[in-house]
Amino acid sequence: MTSYSLEQRQAAFEELREVKAEFAAKGWFPGTSGNLSVRIGDIRGEEFQFAITSSGKDKSKQTPEDFLVVDAAGQSVETTKLKPSAETLIHCEIYKATGCGAVFHVHTVFNNLVSEWFGDKGQIPVEGVELIKAFNIWEEEAIIHIPVLPNYAHIPRIAEQVAGALVPRIPGIVLRKHGIYAWGANSFEAKRHLEAFEFLFEYVYRMELLKK
Ligand SMILES: CSC[C@@H](O)[C@@H](O)C(=O)COP(=O)(O)O
Numbered sequence: 001m002t003s004y005s006l007e008q009r010q011a012a013f014e015e016l017r018e019v020k021a022e023f024a025a026k027g028w029f030p031g032t033s034g035n036l037s038v039r040i041g042d043i044r045g046e047e048f049q050f051a052i053t054s055s056g057k058d059k060s061k062q063t064p065e066d067f068l069v070v071d072a073a074g075q076s077v078e079t080t081k082l083k084p085s086a087e088t089l090i091h092c093e094i095y096k097a098t099g100c101g102a103v104f105h106v107h108t109v110f111n112n113l114v115s116e117w118f119g120d121k122g123q124i125p126v127e128g129v130e131l132i133k134a135f136n137i138w139e140e141e142a143i144i145h146i147p148v149l150p151n152y153a154h155i156p157r158i159a160e161q162v163a164g165a166l167v168p169r170i171p172g173i174v175l176r177k178h179g180i181y182a183w184g185a186n187s188f189e190a191k192r193h194l195e196a197f198e199f200l201f202e203y204v205y206r207m208e209l210l211k212k
């Protein structure tokens with residue numbers, strides 16, 4: 001059963017459309033990769049719905065078939081031929097575990113490089129960089145650790161590990177040699193978090209080279 005209005009659905013699609021265009025301009029959707037979602041309405045018990053990008057589309061193009069609405073199990077709640085993102089179950093797990101309002105996923109060269117460099121350690125350390133304030137971490141010279149999970153072809157296998165891998169104050173999780181999932185209370189916050197993560201990954205990558 002759906003618990004949102006047509007206006008809410010349209011507003012969610014519009015929000016996704018804007019973020020998608022901005023990320024596309026940064027080159028963050030190579031080869032049809034990446035997926036974006038925003039929750040529509042509140043989480044009611046275990047029930048919630050969210051708008052998500054449809055699978056396999058060129059996310060740098062804007063078309064009338066870019067988004068659809070799914071439920072907490074990742075099933076479409078609308079009669080449509082569109083398929084939700086192949087990684088919808090990961091979004092479901094992040095919404096359930098965090099109660100967030102938006103989840104954004106991109107593949108970039110920097111997130112792939114650092115995920116592999118620190119993959120065996122299971123976390124990417126970031127030491128004393130100002131931009132961690134984007135995560136509302138205000139301690140001076142704080143050291144944070146961004147979790148890295150192994151990447152599996154079978155998405156349910158990834159999804160079942162998400163909740164256990166989350167680190168409370170870090171609004172993101174990296175899949176090794178795949179990409180990052182970042183989230184926030186709404187799309188504004190999720191975007192701020194994702195942009196901060198990508199800045200930090202480039203910083204970490206370049207710093208590792210400087211140390212050599
Ligand atoms: C085309 S490679 C990327 C995909 O395998 C996947 O990881 C991805 O991010 C996009 O999948 P999608 O089903 O379009 O949401």
Ligand SMILES: [Zn+2]
Binds near residue numbers: 034087105107178179
């Ligand atoms: Zn992906």
